[in-house]
Structures are given as structure tokens and as C-alpha cells.
Amino acid sequence: MKATGCYVVTLAFLAFMLGCPHIRAWGIDGHLTICKIAQSRLSKAAEAAVKGLLPAQAEGDLGSMCSWADRVRFRYHWSAPLHFINTPHLCSFKYSRDCKDADGVADRCVAGAVNNYTSQLLGHGRGASESDYNQTEALLFLSHFMGDIHQPLHVSFADDKGGNTIDVRWYRRKSVLHHVWDADIIETAEERYYDSAPDGLIEAIQQNITSKWQDEVEKWESCGRNKTACPDVYASEGIQAACQWAYKGVRENSVLEDDYFLSRLPVIYKRLAQGGVRLASVLNRIFE
Numbered sequence: 001m002k003a004t005g006c007y008v009v010t011l012a013f014l015a016f017m018l019g020c021p022h023i024r025a026w027g028i029d030g031h032l033t034i035c036k037i038a039q040s041r042l043s044k045a046a047e048a049a050v051k052g053l054l055p056a057q058a059e060g061d062l063g064s065m066c067s068w069a070d071r072v073r074f075r076y077h078w079s080a081p082l083h084f085i086n087t088p089h090l091c092s093f094k095y096s097r098d099c100k101d102a103d104g105v106a107d108r109c110v111a112g113a114v115n116n117y118t119s120q121l122l123g124h125g126r127g128a129s130e131s132d133y134n135q136t137e138a139l140l141f142l143s144h145f146m147g148d149i150h151q152p153l154h155v156s157f158a159d160d161k162g163g164n165t166i167d168v169r170w171y172r173r174k175s176v177l178h179h180v181w182d183a184d185i186i187e188t189a190e191e192r193y194y195d196s197a198p199d200g201l202i203e204a205i206q207q208n209i210t211s212k213w214q215d216e217v218e219k220w221e222s223c224g225r226n227k228t229a230c231p232d233v234y235a236s237e238g239i240q241a242a243c244q245w246a247y248k249g250v251r252e253n254s255v256l257e258d259d260y261f262l263s264r265l266p267v268i269y270k271r272l273a274q275g276g277v278r279l280a281s282v283l284n285r286i287f288e
């Protein structure tokens with residue numbers, strides 16, 4: 001009886017978390033997918049460094065900590081604007097114009113955060129003996145924000161809060177457009193094709209990374225000009241995907257069903273693949 005009650009409370013809490021329209025992040029499975037793909041592609045040195053930084057409770061699994069940044073966003077309220085980018089109603093991203101928080105403070109967006117935590121892990125600004133910053137937190141923030149920046153509606157219009165104010169129906173359920181891209185598309189895919197769990201989905205994406213996308217992977221990984229991470233590139237792709245796919249054809253109270261699901265799912269697969277491949281490449285460059 002006790003155990004059942006606990007289970008019900010846990011389920012209710014999960015339903016609340018997943019149903020809450022104003023949480024702005026890939027759902028748990030989106031982040032898990034990106035971190036699992038990334039960890040499978042780490043160099044020996046990066047794998048060792050990551051394992052050294054992960055807290056004991058993670059038992060060496062980066063995937064298990066990939067939503068940590070969402071769990072601390074109320075405790076670390078300063079981190080809330082670091083999960084996304086608000087753009088004007090244009091299908092482009094410009095760092096100097098768009099990377100700021102609601103008070104206009106520069107760099108306070110997900111692109112600035114990727115640069116920030118990359119540079120902390122590189123040890124820039126390190127004192128004689130130890131870093132100024134908690135390197136475990138830097139790893140967990142970077143792993144999460146590399147995911148968020150690949151969710152098209154995390155780089156999208158300010159006036160609709162990244163699709164959070166656009167009410168839609170996802171099949172028969174009420175949702176908001178932002179949540180469709182964080183979680184609904186992924187969950188529907190898991191239910192239909194992967195036994196309602198992320199494992200099969202992760203495996204299928206990994207298979208396509210080594211076949212279908214094989215020729216593109218090197219380009220995804222490369223950053224050019226000796227840079228460790230390229231958040232401006234990821235963000236530009238994101239706002240373009242938001243315009244081309246996420247917002248396209250959607251109005252207030254649109255009913256989104258198979259037409260939308262089947263045409264957008266490949267976009268989500270590719271963004272998850274790119275997020276995972278790039279998180280690995282950034283960590284491999286940091287810890288080379």
C-alpha cells in the first residue's frame with residue numbers, strides 16, 4: 001500500500017513535470033539521447049576526464065546527469081536564461097543582437113553559456129592550483145546546453161516565448177508548440193516504434209550516424225579556426241529549423257497529427273544526432 005502510494009505520487013509529479021508548459025528544455029529523453037550518443041564517441045582521455053568529474057551517484061553515466069541543469073534551475077535562478085535564445089521575428093541568429101537576457105545583459109543565453117562552460121573546462125582563468133569554478137557543474141551545464149541549443153524552439157521568437165504561448169493539440173491532447181518539440185514528438189516516436197523507451201531510439205540514431213549521415217558527421221564535428229565549440233553555428237541552424245519546420249503551418253489551436261509528426265520527426269532525429277556528435281567533439285577537444 002505504501003509503495004503503491006509512493007508510485008502514484010511519483011507518477012503525478014512526473015506528469016506535472018512533463019506537462020508543465022513553461023519548462024524550456026528538451027524533455028528528459030531528448031537530453032538522455034544526446035548525452036548517451038556523446039559518451040559513446042568520447043576519446044579515451046575525454047572518457048576518463050568525464051568519469052573523473054561526474055558525481056558518484058552517476059556511476060560513470062553522463063546520460064543520468066544530463067537533465068541536472070533543469071533540476072537546479074529554480075535553486076540557481078540565475079541560470080534560467082541560459083537555456084535558450086530569444087530572437088526577433090526573423091529567421092536568423094546574431095550573437096550581438098540576440099544573446100542577452102530579458103534585462104539586456106550580454107552573453108546570458110544558451111550560446112553564451114556554451115562558450116562560458118567550454119572555457120571553464122579548458123581551465124581558462126584558472127588560478128595557480130585550482131579552477132575558480134566547479135568543474136563538475138561546468139561539465140553538467142555544458143552537456144545540457146549543447147542539447148538545448150539543438151532544440152529548434154530553444155532558438156526562436158521572443159514574442160511567443162519559443163512557442164510556449166502557442167496552444168495546440170497533439171493528437172487528442174492539449175499541448176503547446178514548445179512542448180511538442182521538447183517531448184511530444186519524441187514520446188510519440190518511442191511509443192510507436194521503440195517499445196515506449198529511449199534505448200531503441202538512441203540505437204537507431206547511432207546506426208544512422210554511421211550510415212545515412214556518415215558523410216556529414218565530419219562537418220558537424222568541425223568548428224574551424226581552432227575553435228573548441230561553435231554555438232553560433234548551432235544556433236543559426238536552430239532558428240532556421242524553427243522557421244522551416246517548427247512554426248511552419250502552425251497557428252493558435254492547430255491540431256497537430258500524423259502529417260506534422262511524420263514530417264518533423266526526421267528533423268528531430270537529425271538535431272539529436274548533431275547534438276550528440278557535437279557534444280562528443282567539444283569534450284574531445286577540451287580534454288585532448
Ligand SMILES: *[C@@H]1O[C@H](CO)[C@@H](O)[C@H](O)[C@H]1NC(C)=O
Nearest residue numbers: 082107108109112113116133
Ligand atoms: C558562467 O558560469 C558561471 C558559473 O556557473 C555563472 O555564474 C555565470 O552566470 C555563467 N555565465 C554565462 C553567460 O553562462
Ligand SMILES: *[C@@H]1O[C@H](CO)[C@@H](O)[C@H](O)[C@H]1NC(C)=O
Nearest residue numbers: 055072134135136137138140
Ligand atoms: C561541485 O558541484 C557539485 C554539483 O552541484 C557538488 O555536488 C559538489 O559538492 C561541488 N564541489 C565543490 C568542491 O564545491
Ligand SMILES: *[C@@H]1O[C@H](CO)[C@@H](O)[C@H](O)[C@H]1NC(C)=O
Nearest residue numbers: 201204205208212266269270
Ligand atoms: C534512419 O535512416 C532511415 C533511412 O533514411 C530512416 O528511414 C530512419 O527513419 C532513420 N532513423 C533515425 C532514427 O534517424
Ligand SMILES: *[C@@H]1O[C@H](CO)[C@@H](O)[C@H](O)[C@H]1NC(C)=O
Nearest residue numbers: 223224225226227228229288
Ligand atoms: C590555429 O592553430 C594553428 C596550428 O595549431 C596555430 O598556428 C594558430 O595560431 C591558431 N590560430 C588561432 C587563431 O588560434
